[in-house]
Amino acid sequence: MTQSIPLYFPMKVIVTSSIETPYISGAxxxxxxxxxxxxxxxxxxxxxxxxxxxxxxxxTVEPVQIDRRLCGDDLLPFCGGCQVIATPGHTPGHISLYLPGFDTVISGDAMALENGKPIIANPQFTLDMEEAIASMERLLSFPAKRMICYHGGVLDL
Known part of the structure; x- marks a missing residue:
């Protein structure tokens, strides 16, 4: 179910996927x-x-209170509209973002670049390799012109 998140956010807001909430909050x-x-x-x-x-x-990582929980396909009001993409694998609740107005996907840790080619980010720290591969394939299927990877930089498509 797609959920549109309200436009108002306080100055500091912690947003994560519903699946990641208990780990980030310390529960x-x-x-x-x-x-x-x-x-x-x-x-x-x-x-x-x-x-x-x-x-x-x-x-030493301190837990934080979660202000908003996201699910795949939720829409955020940032950058002219931002779609949440569920990209499990690296962690069970990993998310990426699709910004259609910028023809851009932000992969987070779901994908990295090595020698200009997409790969799984940090396979030794990937909790479910099968899901990670499926998530990377899903990201690459988006009609974006660029992918921003936390590891490796920008992939122009």
Missing amino acids: RKSLRLEQAEQLQKTLPPEQRAFGEAFCGLLR
């Missing part, structure tokens, strides 16, 4: 921290200090 343990803790058990001795430091860093 549930971060999936990234769970993954790192499990990986720590299998790291070779020379990598354990780095692994523990990474776990420590993840433990």
